[in-house]
Amino acid sequence: MYGEEPLFGLLNRIGTLVEGHRPWPRYRLGRDGWLRLIEGLAGNGWSLLGLWGEPKAVHAAFREDFSGDVAVVSLDCPQGRFPSLSAVRPAANRLERAAHDLYGLVAERTTDPRSWLDHDAWGVRRPLSDQPAAPVPNPGPYTFLPVEGEGLHQIPVGPVHAGIIEPGHFRFTANGETVVRLEERLGYVHRGVEGLMQGKPAAQAARLAARISGDATVAHSLAFARAVEAALGVEVPARAVWLRALMAELERIANHLGDIGAICNDAAFAFMLAQTSQLRERVLRTADACFGHRLMMDRVIPGGVATDLPERGAGLLLELVAELRKRFPPLVAIYDGKASLQDRTVTTGFVSAELVTRFGAGGHVGRASGRDQDARRSPGYAPYDELAFEVPVLTEGDVNARVWVRIREVEQSLSLIEQIVTRLPAISRGLDHPSVALDSGRGGEGMALVESFRGEILTWVRLDGEGVVTRCHPRDPSWFQWPLLEAAIGGNIVADFPLCNKSFSCSYAGHDL
């Protein structure tokens, strides 16, 4: 962007480069440098990609959207305190609160110091810090933000919801039917994934990565695998790289089909769900026949893939593509032609382009509000550099736009599957599975950015010389989308919340870890 300072220009001035961090550079900053960084962030458009803690250090990742440059910055904080980024990057707030709850790091001058993942139920405070503390005796209730005004009432919802969905709490403040404010309280599904990964060999930690968020199991596995491979400098066989993309696109299609139907179902148009759920079932069965698991869990592993495509796989996949190309467009026509549906989705749940940019929200949430960002293209990873696909971008920012981005993505993914199946590299002789052994005796730090169906996943990992995970931070795209849902619902009626929520389809488990 004109007038902006290059990200690397600033970081080279204020930080020192850390060796052995791949594929993007990591800079170590002093406290002054960190303050200078906050100043720089205020005047520049760099996106926050993630923020995570360690017992005595804090790390953050940024991208300069214009050039695609990515960098990690680190600050040692022996006192367990660091200046907060939340005033210049509001998306950092919940990540800082999570770092506090898990590692005991205090964000100074933060915009919101309340606990986030810690609900005073673990029996321990700051469990991953050097010195975990005893639980608070008689903890007080969580304080929601104050709301004042005549005629306002509150509607508490959750953590157990009416549908078959994950747990989380929503506190609506409404004036009549109109929602004035929504405040989310998450963390109910916190299972301690980061803590469980520590001290496990990469292969075992990968099983945890596959269960960060069940609907994005391929994408999270891929992000973890790529981060490990980057850290160890391992080259994956070409066939495995292509098979991974194949699984990722199958996962994208299955999820989009399910969600498109569910959005319509929330608008009382059950016909669409009945139809798209049949198509989704068709995709899952093909995945099962090709990879031996309906959701393809544990099929992407560090070093390659756990299973090869069977002989009849290519045929099954091409049949699937042909069938979806026949059966999906008539459903799209019905979605587009039903006034009762359009009445509910058009102009509902609007999110501005400014807000998605400010929060760095990706996936269909960002792309429906004009943010043209897709990790498959920038920074990009194999094999997508050899495949032809478009990234659909709309600007309306409403539920309807998010549905249309998903529809277009289904079409693109079908084309991608076709391209991958027809050009799949042959298996190298002598290999049972297209994967390589991860040599021990090497360690390092690695990071990966992978596009899930929901948006960009960042995974950062540090391995010791034995190939054991010493620290891993998987950042689900939902971290930057949940806060925008609060903005999207404002001014809409309570009954439109399911539509807004479903059109975002944020992950609870992926966010809560």
Next chain:
Amino acid sequence: MLKHILTSLTSGPVTETAPAPADPALAELAGKLDKAARARLGRSLSIREVDAGSCNGCELEIHALNNPVYDLERFGIRFVASPRHADVLLVTGPVARNMREALLRTWDATPGPKWLVACGDCAVSGGLFAGGYACVGPVEAVLPVDLRIPGCPPRPTDLLAGLLALLETSAAR
């Protein structure tokens, strides 16, 4: 739309034949249901699903039970919105400590006679999350479990077989 409806009417059902009730599940349940409960339930079951810390994988497959291919409702089994309407709590996940209280309250809000089904490896054994600071472990560490449906996640046919066993046992006179 009209074309779709006509096609649906003429092309026959997409719903598949149900699996037989799972034998191990029948055995597990046999001793647990008393006569009064059986008489009250007849041949229908209302299920309240509770995610107590799952990765959402189980939920995806539970959702699939409602699609036209598995069509759970043909058996008189349906998912309900409130524990007040439920006969069965279908619990997934390794019971995150942050969800323990909510799970207990949901169980307390369910009127008797009631059953608890642990769904998926996490709910059955704690899965990969057992032993961490954030999870209790298997559901049975919190509440008495009547039926276990393992799998990661269980396939819809496994879920269906387990639920049919529950229905068969509860309806048997």
